[in-house]
Amino acid sequence: MKNGIKLFVLLIAGATVVSCSPSRMGASQTDNEVRNVILMIGDGMGLPHVNAAMTVAGVPLNIQRAEVTGLQTSHSADNYVTDSAAAGTALSTGKKTNNGMIGVDPHENRLKTILEIAEENCLATGLVATASITHATPAAFIAHQASRSSYEDIARDFLRTDIDVFIGGGYDHFAKRADGLNLIDSLTAKGYEVITSAEALKNSVFPMKLAALLYPDQPPYRLQGRGDMLYEATRKAIDILNRNRKGFFLMIEGSQIDWAAHANDAEITIDETLDFDRAVGAAIDFAKADGNTLVVITADHETGGVTILGGDIKSKQVQLNFSTTSHSAVMIPVYAYGPGAENFTGIYDNTDVPKKILKAFSFDGKK
Numbered sequence: 001m002k003n004g005i006k007l008f009v010l011l012i013a014g015a016t017v018v019s020c021s022p023s024r025m026g027a028s029q030t031d032n033e034v035r036n037v038i039l040m041i042g043d044g045m046g047l048p049h050v051n052a053a054m055t056v057a058g059v060p061l062n063i064q065r066a067e068v069t070g071l072q073t074s075h076s077a078d079n080y081v082t083d084s085a086a087a088g089t090a091l092s093t094g095k096k097t098n099n100g101m102i103g104v105d106p107h108e109n110r111l112k113t114i115l116e117i118a119e120e121n122c123l124a125t126g127l128v129a130t131a132s133i134t135h136a137t138p139a140a141f142i143a144h145q146a147s148r149s150s151y152e153d154i155a156r157d158f159l160r161t162d163i164d165v166f167i168g169g170g171y172d173h174f175a176k177r178a179d180g181l182n183l184i185d186s187l188t189a190k191g192y193e194v195i196t197s198a199e200a201l202k203n204s205v206f207p208m209k210l211a212a213l214l215y216p217d218q219p220p221y222r223l224q225g226r227g228d229m230l231y232e233a234t235r236k237a238i239d240i241l242n243r244n245r246k247g248f249f250l251m252i253e254g255s256q257i258d259w260a261a262h263a264n265d266a267e268i269t270i271d272e273t274l275d276f277d278r279a280v281g282a283a284i285d286f287a288k289a290d291g292n293t294l295v296v297i298t299a300d301h302e303t304g305g306v307t308i309l310g311g312d313i314k315s316k317q318v319q320l321n322f323s324t325t326s327h328s329a330v331m332i333p334v335y336a337y338g339p340g341a342e343n344f345t346g347i348y349d350n351t352d353v354p355k356k357i358l359k360a361f362s363f364d365g366k367k
């Protein structure tokens, strides 16, 4: 009888797996097939931020390993200067929305994200950020809320998906909620290993599903205690997702380039850009060895209205001049590496980025 129940449970589990039917065109894998996409977003990372990081590094950045560069425009549905919510939604859904809105159009209609489309196509999915995982950029890939500040509702949206890995801050939005719900228990019940410290993240060995909520709210700057969290999280997420033979979609955000630029802090702006670039290195190293991985590196908008009015290559000095404590509307760079990278050359809109990613994946008939 006990065996009978076990068999029944196994059959149900089997049925769940079968219900995920891949719709990708073509059965055999070719040299140019894109199996995995790693989308990397340096929040607020305009051309001057990258330019300054290149000078301070004194050696070529990992971003410079990209094979293709392009430019994208970033205005939102209601503002020439976007915020991270509207830009994140454009990058995740291919649709414009108003500033402040997450995964919905200006009328609050739900928009399907590339992470959700990847899930429908049986891919493994993940989100990594150096912000709270409920913050605008990662939220735009998984949540559907009229306001980016509805952090507790955004946390709940994570449980409505089958995301395999998410790593960032924001523990309190899951655990210490106004509605009294304990979403940590819900995550555990759904099969997630829940990790709450960077040390535990380093030591965790291949959990099937990982929810790493490493800080109560926002992680600190790298220079103020975050250390190599982004690099470690990037490698861990790739390791876990790469076990899915059908492939994966992973979004990685260097969240705090934006915050340092809002603060007009040149040193931290450059340091956070260099930190993001180390994660880019981990992604490109993986893509190079794998051969079927497309890496797309871009920003959601420029922050700080930064210009470079002076510097010195030899002494690795650069003078950043900020023209605002907010965002600017200037076009932002896109860098691509791997199969499908050629589609990212030219000048286009931020809404084209997810369309190019879906085209690279060759999903059939799904939108």
Ligand code: MG
Residues within 6 Å of the ligand: 043, 084, 131, 135, 136, 137, 138, 253, 255, 258
């Ligand atoms: Mg962000």
Ligand code: ZN
Residues within 6 Å of the ligand: 044, 084, 258, 259, 262, 303, 327
């Ligand atoms: Zn910002």
